[in-house]
Amino acid sequence: MSKYSLDYLDHLESEAIHIFREVAGQFERPALLFSGGKDSITLVQLALKAFRPGKFPFPLVHIDTGHNFPEALKYRDELAERLGEKLIVRNVEDTIKAKNLTEPKGKFASRNALQTFTLLDTIEEFKFDACIGGARRDEEKARAKERIFSVRDEFGQWDPKLQRPELWNTYNGRINKGENVRVFPISNWTELDVWNYIRREKIELPSIYFSHERDVIDHEGQLVAVSDFIKLDATDTVLKKTVRYRTVGDMTCTAAVESKADNIDDIISEITATKTSERGETRIDDKVSEAAMEDRKKNGYF
Amino acid sequence: MDLLRFITAGSVDDGKSTLIGRLLYDSKSIMIDQLEAIEKQSKNKEQGEIDLALLTDGLRAEREQGITIDVAYKYFSTPKRKFIIADAPGHIQYTRNMVTGASTADLAIILVDARNGVVEQTRRHSIIASLLKIPHVVVAVNKMDLVNYSQDVYNNIVIDYVEVAKSLGLNDVTYIPLSAMYGDNIVEKSEKLAWYEGPSLLSFLESVEVEQDINLTDPRFPVQYVIRPQTDDLHDYRGYAGKVISGIYKKGDAITVLPAGKTSKIQKIEHNGVEVDEVFAPQSAILHLEDDIDISRGDVIAKSDNLPKTTQELDVVLCWMDNKPLTTGNKYLLQINSRVVKSVIKEIEYKLDVNTLQKTDATSAGLNDVIKVKIKTASPIPYDSYSDLRENGGAILIDETSHVTVGACMIQ
Structure with a gap:
């Protein structure tokens, strides 16, 4: 191995940093969707590497379903405080009240689907044109086909059959008014890659x-x-x-x-x-x- | 552990999905719940055994129609390497999808059905691999079980393909006889193919040298973003953030900023928040210059003793990817790395038949056509010839009204 060889984690890390900076360079009002989970925590670490000593060119945004683990919320607040970065929280509870949405019933009444309403409202409220998320292609087979820059229409919808070709490491973030782009910097990471990175970087x-x-x-x-x-x-x-x-x-x-x-x-x-x-x-x-x-x-x- | 990105080219009929399923299955990258899900579907489809091909069909329409629509990315790793597979479909919109998958691939696996030998589709895949300059090619002669594992059949296919490779200038080609269905020569070497002396497919993928494919001689640094904290303690901080797409940068290097041509020296290099003496491809970094010159996103910082070409007139081999046709005089945005400029198609020189390499006259191009064009840009762009430096010779065309990516350019 020459001194110019890189570990696979270095390749993945540099690719993700490059994607972060493309977002910063191409969009007016990006946001980083932060859930308190390990994938979005990894995104924050990568954003630090992409932009420090500068500030993040985007706020952290959490769509709070009201059903979160208290440990994750505590972590979220402490992290934003420690980094001195802006945190925006929007509650699904409020959307349910404001829009008279029907709560799902049943044993595990999940607000997972309702989350989408609050997310789309939040995108509209702040006029976000790009939302960075921690989805990975190894998670699920629909995700295996999604682009790193994934264009959504004004209703937030993904059309899997009309995706833009994504060539080399060139990302086309141009959109029409009202559309937004979901950006996935760790698309090419697997669950194990994320854990190995967390270990290497000693991320809490x-x-x-x-x-x-x-x-x-x-x-x-x-x-x-x-x-x-x-x-x-x-x-x-x-x-x-x-x-x-x-x-x-x-x-x-x-x-x-x-x-x-x-x-x-x-x-x-x-x-x-x-x-x-x-x-x-x-x-x-x-x-x-x-x-x-x-x-x-x-x-x-x- | 390093990383290998490869593309698989072939159709369902060649056993491509089965091959990928086999690689994932035999390298133990498929989990029980995923296997249960495809077992359930296999039974739904009234097939006797597990259909490994189902692993790669991601969307509902694909499962319903039994076809692949889009490039799917799959991941597996062995103790030696992490692998990223770009799985491109074999039929509709083939060129567009294969070009997309091929653009980031270090290696292409071209599947040949042992019963059919080298056919038109094999040539098409090989031509695309050569246009996109994929450094390594594996010709996987599949379905050897259906030709009684015959060495003669295999040898004849190799003889035929050597001609194809020669005509296309593919100079790193490896041939492997295998059966994806039965796992022969996939992970382990098969006794049924004892006459074959080379490695199994997986051991080849684990050992093929890719580090040398990274260009460390021609330093190119497209600026993505300027970091200016403008706080009290970092009042004068001005860092140029980007990725070293090729070459090595050292502190003190004399540099030229293109296209403007202004010169300076590297004063400081930061990598992951730490000050370092050098950075190299493909690391992301922040460069600081000794002089306060005007630099913005899209500029390229190159070393003064090794400059890319800078011009407004480009000769381009173009793969057209949109339903709306391209005609002479059309205007598009051209994006090369972080630089975006207006451009116009001045002239279509010829259309290339991707099955035969034959050139014909053309005045327009449709979806999946490969054409040679002259493009004029509104302002100069720094670039390298795609065949010399993939990282700085590939560009995309964007429709200014729909904002869709409509073309892939290999600059000559």
């Missing part, structure tokens, strides 16, 4: 990613945290389990995995050995239909 994460004790119920083999947001049935048994979260979404649609891994090395060993995909293991909302993600994206979802 919300505590729920590490092993802890929690009251859960077993729902068709998936462990769902007991919280104010789910309704327990008479048949449910509350179990005390040692778990961690592999992804962080809403408390209603994210399942925990049994694990004793309380540090990054152990988590990486577990993920390397796992036989189940990230979304398959932890997302209750993807199991609805074969094309669940594709449908949500077409409707403006991330």
Whole structure:
């Protein structure tokens, strides 16, 4: 190996920084969508590398469903404070009230779909022309086909059959008024790449990613945290389990995995050995239909 | 561990999806839940065994019609390498999609059905691989099980393809006989192909040298963004943020900013927030110059002793990617890295038949056509010939009214 060779993580990192700077160079009002999950935390680390010692040329934006893990919210607020970057929070609760939206019913009444309304309203409120997100192509097969610069129409809709060709490392961010672009700097990263990067960069994460004790119920083999947001049935048994979260979404649609891994090395060993995909293991909302993600994206979802 | 990006070229009939499914499956990159999902679908389709091809069909319309619409990206890794596969469809809009996938590929796997040998489609894929200057080509002679693993069949295909490679100037071609269906020569070498002395496909992909493909001799740094914090303690800070697309930059280097031609020296280099003595491709960095000169997004910082060409008249091989036709006199935006300029198609020299390489006269071009054109730009652009430096010789054309990317330019 010559001194000019780079590790694969360096390649991925430089590609992501390049994408961040293209956003800064091409758009008037970009935003970074921040959820408090590991992928958006990785985005923040990459943004620091792309823009420091300058400020981020965009605010962090969180669409709060009201069903978030308190640990993730605490992390979010502390991070914005420590970095001195602007944080905008918009609540799904407010959209429901203002627009008379109907809350989904049922045991795991998820606000995942309602989130899209608040996101589109927020985009309109601040006239965001680009929203940077932490989606990865390895997560899901509709995402495997999405561009790094993904153009959405004024209703936020993705048309998979009319995507722009994306050549070399040249990104075309030109849009018509009212349209916006979703930008995914870590498109080419896998779950394991993100964890390896978090380890390499010594990035701090919300505590729920590490092993802890929690009251859960077993729902068709998936462990769902007991919280104010789910309704327990008479048949449910509350179990005390040692778990961690592999992804962080809403408390209603994210399942925990049994694990004793309380540090990054152990988590990486577990993920390397796992036989189940990230979304398959932890997302209750993807199991609805074969094309669940594709449908949500077409409707403006991330 | 390093990174290899490759494209697979072929149609469903050649077993392309099965080959990718096999690579993912045998390298243990497919998870149980994903496998269960395709098992369920395979049964829905009343097929006896797992259809590995289903792994690569992402969209509902694709599953319904049994076709692939768009380039899909797939990932797997072995202890030696991380791999990114650009999986481009075989039929509709083939050229457009293959060009897209090929533009970032280090290597192309061209699938040949052992029963059919080198056919028109093989030539088309090979011509695109050569136009896009993909550094390495693997000719995967698939379905060897259907020709009784015959060495003669394989040898004849190799003899035919050597001619194709010679005519296209493809000079790094590797031939591998295999059966994606049965996993012969995919991960492990197959006893049924004992007469073949080379590596299995995966061990070749793990060992092919790609580091040397990164150009470290011609320094090019397109400026993406100027960082000016304008705070009290960083009052005079002015950093040019971008990616070293080729070459090496060292502190003290004499540089020229193009297209303006102003000169200065590199005063300071930052990489990931740390001051360093040098940066090299493909690192992202921030450069500081000794002189306060006017530099903005789209300018290229090059070393003064090694300058790209700067001109307003370009000879371009162009792949047209839009439904609306291109005609002489049409105006488009031309984007090369971070620089965007207005441009006009001055003349179409010829249309290239991507099956035969034959050149014919043309006055317009339609979707998937490859043409040679003369383009004039409204202001000078710094560029290198695509065949010398892919990173600074590829550009896109953008429709000024729809904003869609309509063409891929390989500047000559």
